[in-house]
Amino acid sequence: MKRYSLIVILHICLLAVLSVGVYVLFCADLWFSMLITFLFLLGTGIHLYYIQMKQLQMIRRLTGSLRYNDMTQAFHPPYKNKLMTEMAVELSETLQAFRARLLEEEVKHQYYESLLNKVDTAVLVTDMSGRIEWLNRAATAQLGQDPQLPSEFLNLPSGETQVMRIHRNGATLEMAVATTLFVARGMERRLISLKNIHSVLERNEMEAWQKLIRVLTHEIMNSITPIISLSETLSERGVPVALKDAGGEKEYAVMLQAMQTIHRRSKGLLGFVENYRRLTRLPAPVCASVSVRELFTDLQKLFPDETIHFELPPSEKILNVDRAQIEQVLINLLKNAREASGRREEPRIEVKAAFAPKVTSSLTSWRCTITVRDNGEGILPEVQDKIFVPFFTTKTAGSGIGLSLCKQIMNQHGGNISVYSEAGKGSCFTLQFS
Numbered sequence: 001m002k003r004y005s006l007i008v009i010l011h012i013c014l015l016a017v018l019s020v021g022v023y024v025l026f027c028a029d030l031w032f033s034m035l036i037t038f039l040f041l042l043g044t045g046i047h048l049y050y051i052q053m054k055q056l057q058m059i060r061r062l063t064g065s066l067r068y069n070d071m072t073q074a075f076h077p078p079y080k081n082k083l084m085t086e087m088a089v090e091l092s093e094t095l096q097a098f099r100a101r102l103l104e105e106e107v108k109h110q111y112y113e114s115l116l117n118k119v120d121t122a123v124l125v126t127d128m129s130g131r132i133e134w135l136n137r138a139a140t141a142q143l144g145q146d147p148q149l150p151s152e153f154l155n156l157p158s159g160e161t162q163v164m165r166i167h168r169n170g171a172t173l174e175m176a177v178a179t180t181l182f183v184a185r186g187m188e189r190r191l192i193s194l195k196n197i198h199s200v201l202e203r204n205e206m207e208a209w210q211k212l213i214r215v216l217t218h219e220i221m222n223s224i225t226p227i228i229s230l231s232e233t234l235s236e237r238g239v240p241v242a243l244k245d246a247g248g249e250k251e252y253a254v255m256l257q258a259m260q261t262i263h264r265r266s267k268g269l270l271g272f273v274e275n276y277r278r279l280t281r282l283p284a285p286v287c288a289s290v291s292v293r294e295l296f297t298d299l300q301k302l303f304p305d306e307t308i309h310f311e312l313p314p315s316e317k318i319l320n321v322d323r324a325q326i327e328q329v330l331i332n333l334l335k336n337a338r339e340a341s342g343r344r345e346e347p348r349i350e351v352k353a354a355f356a357p358k359v360t361s362s363l364t365s366w367r368c369t370i371t372v373r374d375n376g377e378g379i380l381p382e383v384q385d386k387i388f389v390p391f392f393t394t395k396t397a398g399s400g401i402g403l404s405l406c407k408q409i410m411n412q413h414g415g416n417i418s419v420y421s422e423a424g425k426g427s428c429f430t431l432q433f434s
Helices: 002-027 033-067 082-118 135-145 198-236 241-245 249-280 292-301 322-341 380-387 402-412
Strands: 120-127 132-133 161-168 171-184 187-196 288-293 308-311 318-322 349-355 368-374 416-422 424-433
Touching: 033 082, 120 135, 120 292, 120 368, 132 135, 135 187, 135 380, 171 292, 198 249, 241 318, 288 292, 288 322, 292 318, 292 322, 292 349, 308 322, 322 402, 322 424, 402 416
Parallel strands: 308 349
Antiparallel strands: 120 132, 120 187, 161 171, 171 187, 288 318, 349 368, 368 424, 416 424
């Protein structure tokens, strides 16, 4: 570029000298010399204009390459000139350096975007009004394609993590939500991360219940076993001779009856405790390919009632589950639904399955959902969040372990079970498989 500047300065100086020469020769009436000098002046001006136009053409090509993101351009001198060759080389090197930096930034962008799309934490960027500007796949799976942030997230304080309960697609999710404010291009924006901790909380809750049940059943069985043994031994003994001589057969009969009652109730309590021990001894699922259509067909044979309607999938759909355990879950739900709708004039129970593409980067995207819906009495709102708790039941003769077992089975399958119910209108239990 220094040489180019020098050449331009020389051209300008030569134009100035030739202009003065033309004026002097004009004043001296040397017309021929003036004409020759004027032709040199004109040629110098044309050459300088030609150099500038060629340079301008190369600059226009450079700006066009940048505008249309065409980084493959290579600049060549428009004519054989050392100056133009140097100019073309410098422009080519500049474009290549810019291209290298652009590729490096693109690689970083793709790397970070791929990384954010692989994590199971939803990440999204919004402006201060809540309009979503960018979100990863996990956020798309949890919030959908809505361009506006849900209203429950708009007033969250920055820099704090809060646990929120939201309802999406018939399921209740506990979300750990963190919000951070930052400034980009002079505009304030929100960076929001959403972590679904519903399954973690459920697993921890189930583990806590299992530990409590183990302790309770262990202590109860240690106390009941000797009582059963002693009461059985005393019940089998005959009337002692001393009581016969003293005429105490009636008193012994009363004591014998009391011992037999103690023995019977102790065995009943032992069986009751054994039922609860099942919650802590549920075997791990042995998963295999199961046809949903075949599963529904077999259940239809077990429940031939006209009030129970199975909607068979239109095509062959496969689930990778432990068939015996999932059958047990559906049997429990169907029995509950039949009891709940038993008082209706026209009871109706519907069982259907829905399928969707799997999004592996999200914990809340389900490949299959099976719903069991009834038009029974429904569940009161104040007890809906307690029905999956061990020992809790609203039935007079219920044990409170049926739905707890269902929830534990679904958790072990990596899925979820939820309920939506309105008192007096019925309930809908949803099994979600990942």
